[in-house]
Amino acid sequence: MVGDEHTTQDARSSEREPFLLEHAQKNTNSGRTPLPFGQLSILLFLRFCESATVFSVSPFINELLLSLTGGDATKVPYYASVMDASRSGLALVTIFFWSRTSDYLGRKPILLLGIAALATSMLLLGISNTFWMVVLSRCVFGGFVANTSVIQSAIGEMTDESNRADGFGLLHAPWAVGVSIGPLIGGSLANPHAHFPHFFSGEIWQAFPYLLPCATVAFMSSLGFLVVATRFRETLPRRPISMHNPSDEYIPTDAPLPTRALLTPPVLLTVSCYFLLGLSYLAHNAVQPLFLAMPIPVGGLSLQPSQIGFILGLYGLHNSITQTFLLGPSIRRFGLRTVFRSAISAFIPIFLLFPLMNIYAKDWYFHQNTNSRIIMFTLLVLQLALLSVAEFGFGCIFMYINSSAPTKRSLGSVSGLGQTAVSVARFLGPTIANGMLGVSIERNWMGGYAVYFLLSFLVVGSVIVVGKLPKGVWRAEDR
Incomplete structure (x- = not known):
C-alpha cells in the first residue's frame, strides 16, 4: 500500500511535465534531451500530407465551382461559402470528440482515421x-480529420521542456512545404487531357478533369497511413495494470480531466487567441484564390490556375525556409508574445493590399499601363512576404497551447479545444469573407472592396486581445 501511495504521488507530481518517459531517460549530461527525429519525422510527414491536401485545390477550385454554376462567376463566392461551411461546421462538432478520444484510445488510432x-x-x-458531391467530400474531411490537435499532443508527449520549443519549431515547416507542393500539384495536374493529351486522352480525364491532382495527394496520404500503421509508436503514457502482473497489457496512467476542469483562464485566453489567428488566416485563404482568379473588372487579377499554382508554390517554398530558420531566432530575440502580436498585426496590410493590387490591375487592363502591372506583381510579392510573418503566429500559438494544458493527460483535450475554436473560425472566416466578397462585388460597396476593410478592422481587435498573453510560455504558477 505504501508503494502504491508513493506511485500515485509521483504520477500526480509529474502532471505538469508531459513527455515520453522512455525518451526522457536519454537526457544528456548537458540537460538537453535530443529530439526523437525518427518518430517526429512521421508526424511532420502527416502535417505535410494535410497541408498539401488542403492547398492542392486552390488553383482549380474557382474553375471547378464555375463549371458547377453554369458559368455564372457571381455565384462562385456563394458556392465557395457553402462548401467551406460544410467542412468547417462538421469539424466543429467532431474535432473535440476525436481529440478527447485520443486521450483514452491513444494518438495512433486517431491519426490513422484522420x-x-x-x-x-x-x-x-x-x-x-455535382456541387453536392463536392460538399460530401468536404464533409468527410471535416468530420474525421483531427490530425493537427493529435499531432500537437504527440509532440508534447515525446518532448520535455528542454527540447519542446525545438519540436514545435519544426511543426510549421512541413505545413509550409505542403503549401508549396499542394498548389503545384493542383495547378499543373488539373485538366490533364488538355495539358498532356499524349498521356491522358481517355474519357475519364475529360469527364473528371481534377481527378489526377486529387488522386495524387490521396496517394501521398495513403503512404502516410502505411507509415503510421507500421512505424509510429504510441506516445500516450501507459503503465502495467498491476505491479503483481508483469504482463504486456497496458492502461493509461490516470484518467483525463473532466471537460469543465480544462476551462482554466490560461486555456481560455490561449484558445481565444488561436481562434482570432485562425479567423484572419482562414478568411485570407478563402479570399486569396478567388481574388487571384477573378476577372480584373470584377475585382481580381485574372490569373490562370497554372499561374496561381506557380505563385503559391514559390510562396510555400519561401515560407518553409522562413519558418524553419527565422521563427526560432525571432522568438529568442524578441520574445514569444512580441512575435505573436507582430504575426497577427501583419494581416492588416495583407488585407488592405487586395484592393490596391486590383486598382493597379485595372489601370493596366483598361489603359495598358505596363508600369501598373509591374506594381501589381510587386505588391503581390509584398503581400506574400507579410503572409510569412503572419504564419509565425502558428508556431507561437502551439507553444502557448501546449504549455497551458493543466495536466499531461489533458494535452489531447486542450489541443482539441484549440482546434474546435479554429473550426469555428474555419466556419466563420470563409463564410464571412466569401459572403462579404460576393455582396461587395454585387452591390459595389466601397468599389467592391468593403470586405477587405471589414477584415482589417477585425484584426485590430485581435491585436488587443493577444496583448494579454504572457511574454513567454505559460508556467505552472500561471495555471
Whole structure:
C-alpha cells in the first residue's frame, strides 16, 4: 500500500511535465534531451500530407465551382461559402470528440482515421460532377480529420521542456512545404487531357478533369497511413495494470480531466487567441484564390490556375525556409508574445493590399499601363512576404497551447479545444469573407472592396486581445 501511495504521488507530481518517459531517460549530461527525429519525422510527414491536401485545390477550385454554376462567376463566392461551411461546421462538432478520444484510445488510432479520411475526401472530390458531391467530400474531411490537435499532443508527449520549443519549431515547416507542393500539384495536374493529351486522352480525364491532382495527394496520404500503421509508436503514457502482473497489457496512467476542469483562464485566453489567428488566416485563404482568379473588372487579377499554382508554390517554398530558420531566432530575440502580436498585426496590410493590387490591375487592363502591372506583381510579392510573418503566429500559438494544458493527460483535450475554436473560425472566416466578397462585388460597396476593410478592422481587435498573453510560455504558477 505504501508503494502504491508513493506511485500515485509521483504520477500526480509529474502532471505538469508531459513527455515520453522512455525518451526522457536519454537526457544528456548537458540537460538537453535530443529530439526523437525518427518518430517526429512521421508526424511532420502527416502535417505535410494535410497541408498539401488542403492547398492542392486552390488553383482549380474557382474553375471547378464555375463549371458547377453554369458559368455564372457571381455565384462562385456563394458556392465557395457553402462548401467551406460544410467542412468547417462538421469539424466543429467532431474535432473535440476525436481529440478527447485520443486521450483514452491513444494518438495512433486517431491519426490513422484522420489520414484515411484525407485520402477518401480527395478521391471523392476528384470524381465530383455535382456541387453536392463536392460538399460530401468536404464533409468527410471535416468530420474525421483531427490530425493537427493529435499531432500537437504527440509532440508534447515525446518532448520535455528542454527540447519542446525545438519540436514545435519544426511543426510549421512541413505545413509550409505542403503549401508549396499542394498548389503545384493542383495547378499543373488539373485538366490533364488538355495539358498532356499524349498521356491522358481517355474519357475519364475529360469527364473528371481534377481527378489526377486529387488522386495524387490521396496517394501521398495513403503512404502516410502505411507509415503510421507500421512505424509510429504510441506516445500516450501507459503503465502495467498491476505491479503483481508483469504482463504486456497496458492502461493509461490516470484518467483525463473532466471537460469543465480544462476551462482554466490560461486555456481560455490561449484558445481565444488561436481562434482570432485562425479567423484572419482562414478568411485570407478563402479570399486569396478567388481574388487571384477573378476577372480584373470584377475585382481580381485574372490569373490562370497554372499561374496561381506557380505563385503559391514559390510562396510555400519561401515560407518553409522562413519558418524553419527565422521563427526560432525571432522568438529568442524578441520574445514569444512580441512575435505573436507582430504575426497577427501583419494581416492588416495583407488585407488592405487586395484592393490596391486590383486598382493597379485595372489601370493596366483598361489603359495598358505596363508600369501598373509591374506594381501589381510587386505588391503581390509584398503581400506574400507579410503572409510569412503572419504564419509565425502558428508556431507561437502551439507553444502557448501546449504549455497551458493543466495536466499531461489533458494535452489531447486542450489541443482539441484549440482546434474546435479554429473550426469555428474555419466556419466563420470563409463564410464571412466569401459572403462579404460576393455582396461587395454585387452591390459595389466601397468599389467592391468593403470586405477587405471589414477584415482589417477585425484584426485590430485581435491585436488587443493577444496583448494579454504572457511574454513567454505559460508556467505552472500561471495555471
